[in-house]
Amino acid sequence: MQSTAERTNRSDTPRTSHRRRARPLDERICHMICPIAAAMVGVCLTGIGLLHVTLSLHRQHSFADDLLSIDALTFLIATLSSYFAMRTQSARRLHRLERIADATFITAMLLLTAACFIITYVLNA
Numbered sequence: 001m002q003s004t005a006e007r008t009n010r011s012d013t014p015r016t017s018h019r020r021r022a023r024p025l026d027e028r029i030c031h032m033i034c035p036i037a038a039a040m041v042g043v044c045l046t047g048i049g050l051l052h053v054t055l056s057l058h059r060q061h062s063f064a065d066d067l068l069s070i071d072a073l074t075f076l077i078a079t080l081s082s083y084f085a086m087r088t089q090s091a092r093r094l095h096r097l098e099r100i101a102d103a104t105f106i107t108a109m110l111l112l113t114a115a116c117f118i119i120t121y122v123l124n125a
Contacts (some may be wrong), residue, residue, distance in 0.1 A: 074107055
């Protein structure tokens with residue numbers, strides 16, 4: 001029969017190994033979000049430039065360029081939060097910044113998709 005100490009050690013082992021695995025997983029997510037979000041800022045800025053050229057030729061107005069500007073700022077927040085998450089030494093701060101990076105990245109991707117639909121509608125109208 002096992003003593004209480006042996007049961008405690010066995011039950012703690014998976015949790016301890018899970019904690020050790022959680023930090024590299026978070027770092028990999030931040031390493032993925034940072035360059036992708038930074039590239040998407042460039043995509044948004046390119047889209048704004050092309051949209052201004054196209055809309056000025058057709059003498060149309062759209063709020064898609066405003067949406068792309070907000071989107072570029074949202075991608076910038078995702079980039080900065082993932083960058084600072086990689087630089088931090090605190091596990092608590094790492095997880096908080098990683099959650100911010102995830103949420104803002106997903107929000108920015110949804111905004112980019114909405115902007116694409118608006119641009120398609122405006123240019124085809």
